[in-house]
Amino acid sequence: TWHFPLPEGLTGFIRGRFGIGDGFAGKVLPAAERYFLGGATSVRGFDFRDIGPKDARGNPLGGTSFLQFNLEVGRSLGRILRLVTFLDAGNVYVAGNQFDFGELRRSAGVGFRLITPVGPIRLDYGFKLDRKRGESLGAIGFLLGSF
Numbered sequence: 678t679w680h681f682p683l684p685e686g687l688t689g690f691i692r693g694r695f696g697i698g699d700g701f702a703g704k705v706l707p708a709a710e711r712y713f714l715g716g717a718t719s720v721r722g723f724d725f726r727d728i729g730p731k732d733a734r735g736n737p738l739g740g741t742s743f744l745q746f747n748l749e750v751g752r753s754l755g756r757i758l759r760l761v762t763f764l765d766a767g768n769v770y771v772a773g774n775q776f777d778f779g780e781l782r783r784s785a786g787v788g789f790r791l792i793t794p795v796g797p798i799r800l801d802y803g804f805k806l807d808r809k810r811g812e813s814l815g816a817i818g819f820l821l822g823s824f
Contacts, residue, residue, distance in 0.1 A: 678690070678691070678692040679691045679692075683750065685752075686752055686753070687750055687751065687752050688750070688751055688752070688753075689748075689749070689750050690747070690748070690749040690750075690751070691746075691747070691748055691749075692745075692746070692747040693745070693746050693747075694743075694744075694745040694746075695742070695743060695744050695745070695776070696712050696742060696743050697741065697742045697775070698710055698711065698712065698741050698742070699741060699772075706741050708738075708739060711738070711739025711740055711741065712729070712739055712740050712741070712742065712743040712769050713726040713728075713729060713737055713739050713740075713769060714726070714727075714728040714729060714743055714745060714767045714768065714769050714782075715727035715728040715729075716816075716818060717799070717801060717818030717819060717820050718818075718820070719745055719765075719767060720745065720747075720765045720766065720767040720782060720784055720803075721763060721765050721784055721786055721788075721801045721803035721816070721818045722765065722784025722785070722786055722802075722803020722804055722805050722815045722816055722818075723782065723784060723803070723805065723816055724813075724816050726739075727816075728767060728768060728769055728782050729743075729768065729769025729770075730769065730771050738771075739769065740769035740770050740771050741770065741771060741772045741775070742769070742770045742775040742776065743767065743768065743769045743770065744766075744767055744768060744770075744776055744778070744781065745765075745766070745767035746765065746766045746767060746781075747763065747764075747765050748763065748764045748765075749761050749762070749763040749764075750762055750763075751790075756792070757791060757792040757793070758789060758790070758791055758792075759789065759790040759791075760787070760788075760789050761787065761788050761789065761790065761801075762785075762786070762787050762788075763785065763786055763787075763788065763801070763803070764783070764784075764785045765783070765784045765785075765803065766781040766782065766783045766784075767781060767782060768780050768781050768782055782805070782807060783805070783806040783807050784803040784804060784805050784806055784815065785803065785804055785806055786801055786802050786803035786804055786815065787801070787802060788800055788801030788802065788818070795821070796821060796822040796823075797820075797821075797822065797823065798819075798820070798821055799818070799819070799820040799821075799823075800817070800818070800819050801817070801818040801819075802815060802816075802817050802818075803815050803816060803818065
């Protein structure tokens, strides 16, 4: 993660993450240890665990590797309010199909951060830039207590 100043009082934020997992002693990676993406803390604009392999009923299965990238530009308006715009990308892969940059799911959106006495509040709306048939246009992300 890297935060950096930009002209006109703007601040930039870049984050890149990846992970690779494998089962112990040749066993399949347990579901609780698999990777999932989508939601307010990973690729905004997608629902929680919406990115990656799914079973026949559309339930997320998780994967053995993932890539995630976030780019955010924001500006503070006073001491308690910050407005941001973002571009996110990421995907979850199964064994044998790791790190295909051509399959990254992408979203862009806007949001705000508000410092309150109960803790920070984060609200984002992301639009899917590569929406597939039957998918929603985007999703709202809400967090209370962390950024």
